[in-house]
Amino acid sequence: MTEEPAKKILLGVTGSIAAYKACELVRLFVKDGHEVTPLLTHDAERFVTAHTFEALARREAARELFPHLMEADLLVLAPLSANTLAKLAQGLADNVLTQTMLAYRGPVVAAPAMNARMWDHPATKENTARLRERGVELVGPETGELAEGELGPGRMSEPNEIYARCLAALARGSELREKRVLVTAGGTREPLDSVRFIGNRSSGKMGVALAEEAARRGAEVTLLYANGSVPPPAGIEVVATPTAADLARETLARADADVVLMAAAVADYRPSEPISGKRPKEREPWTVTLDPTDDILAELGRRRTDGQILVGFAADEGERGLERAREKLAAKRGTLFVFNDVSQDDIGFDANQNEVVLVSSTGERKIAKRDKREVAVAILDEVATLLRGD
Ligand SMILES: Cc1cc2nc3c(=O)[nH]c(=O)nc-3n(C[C@H](O)[C@H](O)[C@H](O)COP(=O)(O)O)c2cc1C
Known part of the structure; x- marks a missing residue:
């Protein structure tokens, strides 16, 4: 027993x-004292009978989608x-396995097996990419x-390799249990009049990926969402914060969270006197005065308590931008700064991929270009390390 x-x-x-x-995989789990419930497709039973799995798992295979299956720690x-x-990529639900996949919200590890040409087909590639995007961890x-x-x-x-990855996924799944994680995402919009605003290109993808990954690790997550273009994750508390003032108010109300991830692109300036109603079109130029907004991160830094993890995001350009991120870390009392270089078109704002440098007082780590979901995994790995104080 473990x-x-x-x-x-x-x-x-x-x-x-x-x-x-898969029989060997069951044996490995059972040997370490874990409870395995087999879910076999009809065709799986053409290869190995349910009896074999039931004997190894010492429990019956599930033949219906029972609610208790949803409480499992890992699929x-x-x-x-x-x-x-x-x-699975399409969301079909025609057997107990596919139904479970749709109803289950915990971590999923998948080990594909097929003919090389089937694996290489564009349809399979697209399907695999979709599962990955939804957070499924692939082995092989x-x-x-x-x-x-x-x-x-x-x-x-090999079963040993799959088993090791499952244990790692299980460890991650409870890493942030009982931790309150606050994530801000999207980009704020500052009204010029009742229909126009000053905004930015942030899609919210990075923050949403962080919120999902924190929830996957067992955290109690609140997402403060500012006008993002991707749907917020299901099953977590989401508060709409369209303007910088809304975001500041809602963030500071939750400033005692264990981890704060400030991924939203917050306006640095807002029109000093937004017009009520729609400003009519005129031939004269329209001069707008912009006032600086409050620096939420600096305020959080002032209030930061011992052990609290405060993560700032710096969208800036080039080596000088990275230097500014280092300076901000010290000036704003953040624990970690995530620098991304917005001078590159294919990463950062609105893109699906990102490449970042994690800057903390203990050192710097470059996360090479990858899917934003995988960047979220790397950032939360770092947060977990900082929380443990290693
Ligand atoms: C001997 C044999 C071996 C097979 N091996 C595979 C395989 O490794 N990977 C795969 O995707 N399909 C394989 N197939 C085809 C699947 O069994 C088939 O697509 C089936 O519909 C899968 O159903 P399921 O996904 O509901 O289990 C194999 C078929 C046979 C007859």
């Missing part, structure tokens, strides 16, 4: 020649066939000799 409390594992098995390897899909992968497939005697990518990773 010293950690037993975890509840859902093991989805699909119709692949690699299904026999593992091994092997994941091209067919079920496509169904490995390159090697496939069942048909061909060589190529498609072979399911």
Whole structure:
């Protein structure tokens, strides 16, 4: 038995020649004292019977979507066939495994297994990218000799490797339990009149990915959302904060959170006298005076308590921008600054990918260009390290 409390594992098995390897995976979980509930597709049973899994797991396979399945700590899909992968990408729910995937909100680890050409097909690539975007962690497939005697990518990773990744996902899943995490996302809009505003290009993708990842790690998350273009995550508290003043008020009301991630692009200036109603079109120039807004991060820094993690985001340009992020870290009493270089078109504002430098008092770490969801994983890994005080 492990010293950690037993975890509840859902093991989805699909119709692949690699299904026999899932038996070993069950054995590894059970040996360490975890509870495994097998979820087999109809075709999985053409390869290995439910009896085998039930005997190894010492419990019945689930044949219906019972509510208690939703309380599991982890859903593992091994092997994941091209067919079920496509169904999951589309959100189909025609068997107990696909239904569970739609209803379950915890971490998911998937180990695809298929013929190399099936894996290489654009449809499979798109489906895989969709699952990744939704936070599914993929293990493999490995390159090697496939069942048909061909060589190529498609072979399911070994049970030991999948098991190690599952344990890591389980550890992450409870890392922020009982922590209150406040995330701000999107870009504020400062009214010029009743229909016009001064805004910015922030989509909210980075902040939403952070909120989702914090929730996945067991945190109690509040998202303060300013006009983002992506839907906020399901199942977490979301408060709309359209202007810098709204964002400042709602942030400071929750300034005692354990972790504050200030990913929103907050206006530095607002029109000093917004016009009530719509300003009619005239031939004269329209001169607007802008007043600086409050510096929320600096105020949070002043109020920061021992052990609280305060993360600022610096969208700036080039080496000089990075230098400014270092200066801000000290000036605003932040714990961590995430610098992203907005002089590059394909990352940062509105893009799906980001490349950042994590700047903290203990050092700097570059996170090479990757999906914003994966950047969120790296940032929260760093936050977890800082919380532990390592
Ligand atoms: C011998 C044999 C081996 C197969 N191996 C795989 C495989 O490794 N990966 C895969 O995606 N499909 C494989 N298939 C095809 C799937 O079994 C088929 O697409 C099935 O509809 C999958 O259903 P499921 O996803 O509901 O389990 C194999 C079929 C046969 C007959």
